[in-house]
Amino acid sequence: xxxxxxxxxxxxxxxxxxxxxxxxxxxxxxxxxxxxxxxxxxxxxxxxxxxxxxxxxxxxxxxxxxxxxxxxxxxxxxxxxxxxxxxxxxxxxxxxxxxxxxxxxxxxxxxxxxxxxxxxxxxxxxxxxxxxxxxxxxxxxxxxxxxxxxxxxxxxxxxxxxxxxxxxxxxxxxxxxxxxxxxxxxxxxxxxxxxxxxxxxxxxxx
Numbered sequence: 001x002x003x004x005x006x007x008x009x010x011x012x013x014x015x016x017x018x019x020x021x022x023x024x025x026x027x028x029x030x031x032x033x034x035x036x037x038x039x040x041x042x043x044x045x046x047x048x049x050x051x052x053x054x055x056x057x058x059x060x061x062x063x064x065x066x067x068x069x070x071x072x073x074x075x076x077x078x079x080x081x082x083x084x085x086x087x088x089x090x091x092x093x094x095x096x097x098x099x100x101x102x103x104x105x106x107x108x109x110x111x112x113x114x115x116x117x118x119x120x121x122x123x124x125x126x127x128x129x130x131x132x133x134x135x136x137x138x139x140x141x142x143x144x145x146x147x148x149x150x151x152x153x154x155x156x157x158x159x160x161x162x163x164x165x166x167x168x169x170x171x172x173x174x175x176x177x178x179x180x181x182x183x184x185x186x187x188x189x190x191x192x193x194x195x196x197x198x199x200x201x202x203x204x205x206x
Contacts, residue, residue: 012163013101022094056084058121100162101155112146
């Protein structure tokens with residue numbers, strides 16, 4: 001398997017197993033980077049904690065995230081920004097290829113990932129009211145739908161516009177004149193095309 005294309009490319013399709021494997025790679029990478037930073041902190045006697053959450057992703061558009069920045073936390077901030085960018089890239093690459101396997105475009109990342117993440121980032125600043133609940137509840141439903149869509153539903157068994165079936169077990173769908181996939185048609189039946197003439201025992205009448 002080409003790991004570079006698998007983890008960083010947005011082209012093609014991946015099945016559910018490779019999608020979950022990409023998630024495992026991200027988690028292991030986060031643990032390894034956090035361990036390295038904490039070990040360096042102990043070696044150089046830096047008093048700091050290190051961890052990841054979704055606020056690190058969507059905090060880039062939140063002005064409140066920049067108020068807590070300080071020069072003393074600059075090394076941790078730089079490492080976290082680089083690591084977060086890397087892990088988000090891998091996650092988006094795996095998610096988009098999984099959406100391709102479902103014959104969906106990358107734009108579905110907006111309702112499945114971006115909108116719920118932004119809503120979660122600013123949810124604690126919204127007033128407690130019925131109207132705010134009407135906003136946050138659909139965002140949670142969208143996130144759940146995206147989680148089920150990419151993590152549990154099978155991809156198309158036929159080649160779609162994003163590539164062949166990654167499992168490679170079923171034949172492709174024939175395409176019509178417009179290049180769109182169409183339903184497979186029944187092949188030529190040789191037996192139905194043959195005509196048998198009845199055999200006559202005697203000569204024909206004169």
